Amino acid sequence: METGERKIRLGMVGGGVDAFIGAVHRIAARMDGDYELVAGALSSDAIRAAESGRLVGLSPDRTYSDFADMARAEAARDDGVEAVTIVTPNHLHYAVSKAFLEQGIHVICDKPLTATMADAIALRDVARASGAKSLLTHNYTGYPMAREARRLVAGGALGNIRLVQMEYAQDWMAYADPTNKQAAWRLDPAQSGAGGAIGDIGTHAYNLGLFISGLTGEALSADLQCFGGHSTLDDNAHMMMRFQGGARGTLWCSQIALGNENRLNIRVFGDKGGLEFDQENPNQLWFTQKGQPRQLLTRGGQTFQGDVRIPSGHPEGFIEAFATLYHDFAGVIRGDDTKADLLPGIDAGMAGMEFITAAVQSNAKGGVWVDL
Amino acid sequence: METGERKIRLGMVGGGVDAFIGAVHRIAARMDGDYELVAGALSSDAIRAAESGRLVGLSPDRTYSDFADMARAEAARDDGVEAVTIVTPNHLHYAVSKAFLEQGIHVICDKPLTATMADAIALRDVARASGAKSLLTHNYTGYPMAREARRLVAGGALGNIRLVQMEYAQDWMAYADPTNKQAAWRLDPAQSGAGGAIGDIGTHAYNLGLFISGLTGEALSADLQCFGGHSTLDDNAHMMMRFQGGARGTLWCSQIALGNENRLNIRVFGDKGGLEFDQENPNQLWFTQKGQPRQLLTRGGQTFQGDVRIPSGHPEGFIEAFATLYHDFAGVIRGDDTKADLLPGIDAGMAGMEFITAAVQSNAKGGVWVDL
Amino acid sequence: METGERKIRLGMVGGGVDAFIGAVHRIAARMDGDYELVAGALSSDAIRAAESGRLVGLSPDRTYSDFADMARAEAARDDGVEAVTIVTPNHLHYAVSKAFLEQGIHVICDKPLTATMADAIALRDVARASGAKSLLTHNYTGYPMAREARRLVAGGALGNIRLVQMEYAQDWMAYADPTNKQAAWRLDPAQSGAGGAIGDIGTHAYNLGLFISGLTGEALSADLQCFGGHSTLDDNAHMMMRFQGGARGTLWCSQIALGNENRLNIRVFGDKGGLEFDQENPNQLWFTQKGQPRQLLTRGGQTFQGDVRIPSGHPEGFIEAFATLYHDFAGVIRGDDTKADLLPGIDAGMAGMEFITAAVQSNAKGGVWVDL
C-alpha cells in the first residue's frame, strides 16, 4: 500500500501515552507511511501533555494542552496539520471536531460521533459548512473480510437479505474498577452520553451490521440492563431490529459476559445464502450458498477480491509479529540487551543451516539418522 | 511501545516494490516508530532500483543499485544508515551481510542465514570480527503467544519435555508457475541453496520448535520428496528428530498440501503438560496441565505475561484494520474518492446516534418498537 | 449402563418406517437394553401400519392401526405394554397420551406436550389422575455436557445468573417442499398448533435454557416472521426474555438461516462465570471462571462428573460407528456382500500385523526403511 506520495501532516487531540486507543491510532497512521504526526493536544493537563508529546516525538512548540489553541495555531502555520485525529472521551467529540472543521482541517474522530443527538445534528451542520472532511473510525469496517462480506452481499450472493444477527460481547466491565480512568468516563453519562454498552460497543455492532448487509435500520425494540451497579448506564442490552425492506434482526451487546473478550460477530442470511464474520478470527469468513457445503473463505484466499498487505495464511497479526522483532532489534541496536535471549541471530541462523544440511544428507543416505 | 527515542537510520537491500516481503519489512520497521528508512539498494537493476526508491520515499542520492556501493557510501556519511535490512534471495545473504558488517553497520537479514553451510561458517566469522549486530528475522518468534509458550515451557509448566511436533504446511507451490519470480528463485538451487521447502519453511518450523521448547537438536532422519517436478529441490519433507536430553519429535514441511495456506503448527509435550501454537490463529495458545481441562490462553488474557500493543480480544490484525481506514482516509484527504463509499463519516455517525437514542427510548417505554 | 433388569415392554404410536424420529426412538430404546418393543400403531393407515410393524419386528397380532384400539387391547393383556412412545404430529399428542394414561400405561411423548394450551391443561389433569408417568423427550437434556452444564450452574460455579442466550438455527425449511410430509404437518396450524418454528424448535431452546440455567421464565417480548411464505406460521422468531430473579436473555429460532443445520446453542452468564453449550459439538462445553482462562471441558474429561457410555475423546458417535460395523457385519453374515469392500477382515488384520512388525524392526535397526 506504499504510494510514494508526500506524507499528510497529522495532529492528535487526546491519546496521552497511557490511553491505549491513542497509541493504536498512531500506529495505524504510521503503518502505510501516509501520515506524519507533527502536533498534538494529547492531554488537557499541561504537564501530561508535554510529557506525552515528548514520548511520541512531537516538537515542544507543537505540543498543546488546549485543543482550541491548537486548532488556531496550526491553522495559522504554513506547515500546520492537514488533518486531526480525535481520541477524547465522547462528550468532547463535538467541540473538538467543530474547532478543527471550522479551520478547514480534516477530522478523523473515534465513534460515537458525539455524546448527544443534539450535538450530532449541530456537528452535521458544521461539517456541511466546512470544506474539510469528517471521518469516523468505525475501525471494524477496515477488516478485509468484513469488506469481502459486504462485497458478497452487494453482489447478490445471499439474495434478498432476511436476517441480520449482531452481537458484541465483552467481559471487561465485570473486572472493572469503576474508579479506573478507562471505566470511569464510560460510566459517567456526562462524558459518555445516554448509552453505556450500547454507545461504546453496540454502535460498532450496528454499524458493522449495516456495513455488511447494506441495509438501513427502520425500528427497534430494546431492553437495557445494568447488572454491574456502578452506573445508571446499561452494561448489557438486547434489541430486536427491523430494517427497511423487511429484514429483521437482533442485537446483543454486553460488557459483563464472562469469557468473552471482544466477540463482535455478524451473521447475515438471505434467501440464497448466509455468512458469518467474527472479529476475533478476522482472517476468515463463513459463507454458505444455498445447496452447497459451507465454505471457509480466507483473507487473500482463492476467491478473495479485496486488498491485502500480506498473502493468505499469513494472518493479520503476522505483520505485528514482524514489527515486534524490529522493535526488539531496535532495542539491541540501541544497546539494550534485555530481550537478547528472545532474538534470533547468528546462532539461530547456524542451527537452521545445520538443519538443512542434515536433512539433505539423511535423505541422500536413505533416511539414516544424521547428527545435528 | 513508543519510546520517545531518536529513530534509527535504516537501509534496505532487495525488496523492490513488487516483492511482498520487502513491504512487510518496511511496515514492520515503521509500526512502532523506531526506524526511518533513508537508503536502499532495492534492486540490482538501476531503473527498477530508482523507481522502487521513489515509491518508498527514498531520496535519489541514497538510492543505489549495487549493495557494495551502498555499504561504502553509507558508511562514509555522517548520517549514514546505522542498520540494514536484507531481503534478497538466499544466495546473496552472505555477500550483502558481509559488506555491511565489515563497515560496522548492523544487519537485519531474512532467514536462512546463507545459501550454503560454507557461507554460514564464513559469515559467523565475519560477524564475530565485526562490532555490529547480526540479526535474523525468524519472524514467527515475534508472536506474543509464541513467546508466551516459550515462557511457560521455560518456567517448567510442561515438566521435562518429551515431544516436539513441528509442521509447516502450505499449498502455494501446487499453484505456482515455475517461471514466476517468487517461485523461480526458490526452485533454483543456485539461488536458494540445498534446501527447497526445508530451507524456505522447514527452517522456520525448526526454529520455532527450538524457540518454544528451549531444546537443542541432536540428530534427524529425513525423507525429502519433490512432487511438483519443477525442480530437483524438495517441495515436501518428512523428518524424525532427536533432541539433546532425550526428547523426540517430527517435522513435516510441505508446499504442495492443498488446503493449507500457511499452517505453521508447533506442539510440545512434557511429563506435566502440553501446548499447541498455530500461527494461523496467533492470538491463542492451547495449554494443558496434567489433570486439568484444556485451557485456551489468549494474547492479553487472564494469565498472559507478555507485551502487547492492544488488549485481549482485539486480535493481532485489529491494528491493521485501523491502519486500513487511515490509509483509505489518506486517499480521501488527498482527493481520491474511489473508496468513499466504504468509509464511515457523518452519515454513519448519525446512524449510530439514532441507534443509541432509539434504544434508550424503547427501553424507557417498556420495549415498544421505536423508529430509527 | 447395563443393569441386568428385566426389559420393559414398550409400544409405539406413530413412527412408521419412513418417519426419521420413530427410528431414532426405537434405536434409543434398544441401546441400553432396557426395553423390548412389542406393540405398535405405527400408522393410521392399516396397510402402512402392518408393513411398518413387520419391518420393525412386531408380531402381527400386536400391530394396530388405531391407537385407541391399541390402548384397550394392550391394557387387557397380561403381557401388555408397560409404556408407550408417542411420535405422531403434535395435534395427536393429547388424545394418544390420554388414551394410554387412562389405561395406566406410562407415556413417553415427543415435545411439544400438545398442540394447544387448552389440550395441555386438560392433559395435565389426566396425568394427575393417572397412576402412570408422563415423560417428554426433550432429548437435548440427555447430552452429558448439557447435564454437566446444569450441574456447574446448580453448584454455583457461575454465581448469580444474569444472562441466558438461546439460539436454535436451522435451514431445512429454506429447502423444504411444502407438500413433503415432514414439512406439511409442521406448516399446518391444525396439526402443528399455534407455533411454527417456535413450537418445533423454539421450545427445545427454551427448555434447554431453563434446564441448564435452573431458571424459570417470567415474561417475553416477541417478533415472529414467516419468510418462506408457505404458511401463516413463523419460520423465524426473535424474543427478548425475562426470568424470575432478574436474569435476562434472548431467544432466536429459525428454520431458514442458510448454513445452519441444527445449531442449538445455549450461553449462560453469571457474576462469577460463563458457559456455552452447542449441540453440534456435544462432547464439549466452554467454561469460564472469572479471572481464569477459558476451559474446554469434555465429556468424560478431567473434571467431568456425569455418566458416560464411553471414555473421553471417544465422541458421542463413536458407538454409532461401531454399530454401523456391526450392522454391516450382519449383512455379511446373512450373505449380503454389497458392503464387503468397506469391511475390515483378515486382510486388514494382516496389514496391521505387518505394520507392527515392520515398525519394531525398523526401530531396532536404527530407523532404516523396512518393507511392508
Next chain:
Amino acid sequence: METGERKIRLGMVGGGVDAFIGAVHRIAARMDGDYELVAGALSSDAIRAAESGRLVGLSPDRTYSDFADMARAEAARDDGVEAVTIVTPNHLHYAVSKAFLEQGIHVICDKPLTATMADAIALRDVARASGAKSLLTHNYTGYPMAREARRLVAGGALGNIRLVQMEYAQDWMAYADPTNKQAAWRLDPAQSGAGGAIGDIGTHAYNLGLFISGLTGEALSADLQCFGGHSTLDDNAHMMMRFQGGARGTLWCSQIALGNENRLNIRVFGDKGGLEFDQENPNQLWFTQKGQPRQLLTRGGQTFQGDVRIPSGHPEGFIEAFATLYHDFAGVIRGDDTKADLLPGIDAGMAGMEFITAAVQSNAKGGVWVDL
C-alpha cells in the same frame, strides 16, 4: 437401518462388565436390532463370568468361563450362536478365533488380528479353511465421514494421492496406574504383542489411513520410544511411510501426549485436492479442491452420499442423548426416582406450551412484554 430380518444369535468372549469395550460392542450390536446376545464366556474366572452374564441378561446355561467349552457347546446346539464377538486381550485373539472358526461360527474380533505375526499367518490359514467369516472391528471405518472421505478419494476428487499424514494421540497412559487392569495387559508384551502404542492405536491410524486413501503400504522407517518407563513397549512412536505408487506419509501415535484424549486424525493430499478427518469431530470433513475455498462437509449435508441414521446437524451422539433419556425413563418406570429432577415431564411440557402461547401473543400485540 431396520431390516425386519430375524436377529442373528451372537456370543461374546471377554467383555466382563467392568471392561469398557465389551459394553461398547454390546450396545453396537443392539443398536440396529440385528443381533441377540445369547451366550458368553465373559471372563475366565467362573464367578466373574457368571455375574457378568447375569448383568448382561444371559441365561446361566449359556454363561461359560472357558471359550473352548463355549465353542463346542454352542456349535452343538440347534439354537447355538451364529457369530461370536472377541474382546479379550490381544494374545488370546488367535486361540479364540481359531476355536470358533473351526466350528463354523463367524468371528467378529477386536484389532489387532493377533499378538504375533506367526499367529496372524496361522489364523489366516484357519480362516481360509473355515466357511465362516472373519471380521475385525476397525471401528473408525464405520464413521459416515470416514467412508465419505474414502468415497471422495476413490472417485478421484483428490487426483493422484501424494501424502497421507496419520496421527493418533492420546494421553491416558500418562495417567495410568501400571497395575490397573486396562493398562496392565497393554504394558505386558506377553499379552499385548510386540507393539505398545503402535499395536493399540497405531494400527487404527494405519488402517484408517489406508481405508481413506485406498493405498497399500510399501515401507516404513520408525523411531519408537517408551517415556513412561512402565514397560519395554513403546508409548510413543514416529514413522515415515512410503506407499505403493509413490505416495509418502508420516504416522505419529502416542499415549502420553498430554491434552489429547483420542485424537485420531487423517489428512490426505493429492494433486487435485486435500482432505482432513478428525475422529473427535466425526460429523465433519474438511475438503479442498484445487483452486476453491475449503469446504466443511457434514454428515448428511448437501453433498453427502452415505448412509445415516439421523439427519445433518444432529451429530452422531444425538441418538445417545436420546437413549440416555430412555434409559433414565426406564429407571422412573421401574420406580427409581433418583434422576427424576433431570427428566422432562408434564411441567416441562407446560412451560413449553406457555412459551409458545406467550410468543404468539406478544407478537400479535406489537412486541409488548407478555408474562410467562
